[in-house]
Amino acid sequence: MSQPTRSVVIVGGGTAGWITAGRIAAKHRSHAEDGLRVTLIESPTIGTVGVGEGTWPTMRSTLKKIGISESDFIRECDATFKQGAKFARWVTGRDEDFYYHPLVLPQGFQTVNLPAYWQERREQQSFSAAVCHQEHICEHGLAPKQITTPEYGAVANYAYHLNAGKFAEFLKRYCVEKLGVNLLLDDVIAVNAKENGDIASVATAKNGDVGGDLFIDCTGFSSLLLGKHLGVPFIDKSDVLFIDNALAVQVPYDHEDAPIACNTISTGQDAGWIWDIGLQHRRGVGYVYSSHHTSHEQAEQTLRNYVGPAIDALSPRKIPIRSGHRQLFWKNNCVAVGLSAGFLEPLEASAIVLVELSAEMIAEQLPPCREVMDVMAKRFNETFLYRWDRIIDFLKLHYMLSQRTDNDFWEDNRRPQSIPESLRELIALWRYRPPGNHDFTSNNEVFPAASYQYILYGMGFKTDTRYLAHTLVEQDLAEEQFSRNARAIRQALATLPKHRDLLKKVHLYGFQAL
């Protein structure tokens, strides 16, 4: 007889636990009598890591599917708009060195591949400025939409920066009050197994054994169910990504009307890089570095130099980072989401998007009964092993293209042995032709070809198109895209409001649903 999936137990709150709970409960109608039962066990004693404050544009559809109003989210989570990232001092390390990885696709991306045509004018205009309007919008401190734009609608594609602590609390309230998620404030003290190795229940300190058909491990770095109980090993990736520490600090604004950056600012340093994100009421700043290439004291000094005198009143928090992921993410009737599945450094904000993608796949493809769960586990593992590998490749790309020579950190990052073969192969291809959609053919891609183009050509990579010159006959079409983009820039600069002004209006009036 088949054993239907009637109840899901999520161990651990935080961003991962509550996003997963929200997606599953909304899709499987947990508020209804006949819906799936979702229980989340949140420890009253263990805190969250809570520095994951950058999202991808996917967060818009995640929130929408959970049923949350964008205005409420922005008001309650200190959230701001994020239009990609500005990378400063990553290429040469000089003061004037910067490029953008925007979220808007190049103009006419599905019609004509622009890099070859842009290379002829590369001295006049950066790649991102030539092909999309977002760099200009960001440099002018403008928001990606107007107050008349509907909720989740965009003039220029956008994601968010948010306060992770407030976000988890906000999701928790919504999940419990609106979606019928059952919250147990309790500590898991043991895991009870069945004969076939499945988890039968988790033993809690106050509520006894809590049983379920599917267990979701959102216990953070401790990976209590998947790592500790089921013994799935951790695959270390520190031979590719060298960052192993973060020093994080929350910096107040000089005054309450100070402008808010509308993109992540990532500034290369001697042994890593500093993130700088603007929330409504403070900035989040942190130095991620390789302790093999600098000392903790030197790292703290680097952060001080970046933040300035304001840091004297603040106490930076040190967080160790171990880049890597579990060998499997789903085993038996247990799947890990969030830090329990793995973590890479914060470059390109891959942490929360992996949570969303995991929650999406679990919610949309929840195995209806135990009999098909192993098939689902296999598919889930294949999908996410592929995704982690693609993210690792993409992060490594940023480091290997740098021309910095001021520290071994950068030299070591260019050593071929430290670069995954899959990335080395793509780079070899791209020396003779630009990246295109044909390079990324899986249904499970995380970064589109456009993102590779922005990083490559933003970082001064040159594609030698000499042998393909006979195919470059779409000059007129390319020119049309460049002039369309110039028009889009003028239009955007004339109509988009300042970032903080729009946020104020969201507080006063909110966005309309349509």
Added chain:
Amino acid sequence: MGRLVALDSRTHRSLRVAPEKVVAQGAKLNMVPVVLSEFLKLCVQYPIVLTKNADTGRFVCVCLFGLSKNENLFWRDERWDAIYTPLHIARQPFFAGAGEAGKAGQADGEFVLCIDAENDSLRQDTGDRIFDEQGNETPYLQQAKAILSALLTGETETQRFIDKLLAVNLVQPMRLDVQYANRQSLRVEGIFTVDEERMKALPPEGLVELHSLNYLAPIYTMMASLGHIYSLVNRKNALLAG
């Protein structure tokens, strides 16, 4: 709006308002906010739709005079070529100012009748008098006050009406691609209207609720008025033909 001052029977005793200059101020408006109580008069000639206030993003009910910016197709040969002039136009140059607490005879939150002292329609020689020789209100002023009061109560009522339409999901964006006789084409954006399909699909209790609020008539009036978008196109074509 220029400079608002409280209307005073001594200061403004000899002041006159030139009616043709009142409507002239709408010459470059392509829409004005409207209130429920004038829907039946509006729908004879103007399309009544919803749009968003550019400053707040909130929905407002408006009637359209033209489809392009600054285009009023009802302003022809220096006169308002229509049967009915919307209250928002006819109210000029009078405004309701928020009352100042503490002033003799005024409660907090009460409105004070104000006049735009820089308004184009103000005259000393010709036009309608606001006060008579003795300083009493003229019938003209009494009518102006009635218009203002209709606007004030109407704004709240109309806002409630819009909120209800939104709450029951009856508002939809309207796609409007227009081609004029000279082949010039235009995409009109930012216009919303009542979703006819959703209206038809409304369950009986939903209909009863709208009926008990007296919203059915304005809803159907709005829908019927949409045909006047074609009248606007015709006016424009006539204009283009010279």
